[in-house]
Amino acid sequence: AQKVTQAQTEISVVEKEDVTLDCVYETRDTTYYLFWYKQPPSGELVFLIRRNSFDEQNEISGRYSWNFQKSTSSFNFTITASQVVDSAVYFCALSEVNSGGSNYKLTFGKGTLLTVNP
């Protein structure tokens, strides 16, 4: 069975601090995909990034960066110079790939509530 663990339930930082959200996953599949979603206080779920199991390159998008390490089964998310608008619940998710090669079932972690204080 697949499992995603986000050990940090809540994190509180002061604006402009850097913060890293941890995600550890378990799967027996060799092909899988990892995702991060953001859920701001308004409640909608916003897709941030997708990474497949064969691509271990780190990715940077503005103040956001992701570190994928298969050796430790981790897909951590760093926000540099955090802002109040980054306050949200962040979910890490793992996708199974079916026989047709499609991602089809997401397993979510329990989420990390990030609060950025002014």
Place this chain on the structure above:
Amino acid sequence: NAGVTQTPKFRVLKTGQSMTLLCAQDMNHEYMYWYRQDPGMGLRLIHYSVGEGTTAKGEVPDGYNVSRLKKQNFLLGLESAAPSQTSVYFCASTIAGLGRTGEQFFGPGTRLTVL
């Protein structure tokens, strides 16, 4: 494009009542999903569908039924609501196929309270 829409946005039920939540997507996605979100539990998959006329159980299917009569719609039914079904329900959809991104697009959610 409206994306993924959910009806209703809010609902209060009494124990034992029934209701149907409607999810609609206009992106021609093959796969659709129903999740529930409870505090501290993340999102848990209730049921999903990989195509019109097909449904399958997810992680927490008990007490719910679903139907996918049309490709664009996915209905979630509660036949006899229980307080344990108080939750926020999210519908999602994604396109199928090798190499597709697999990103799931989510609806805005339905907040259901069962008294």
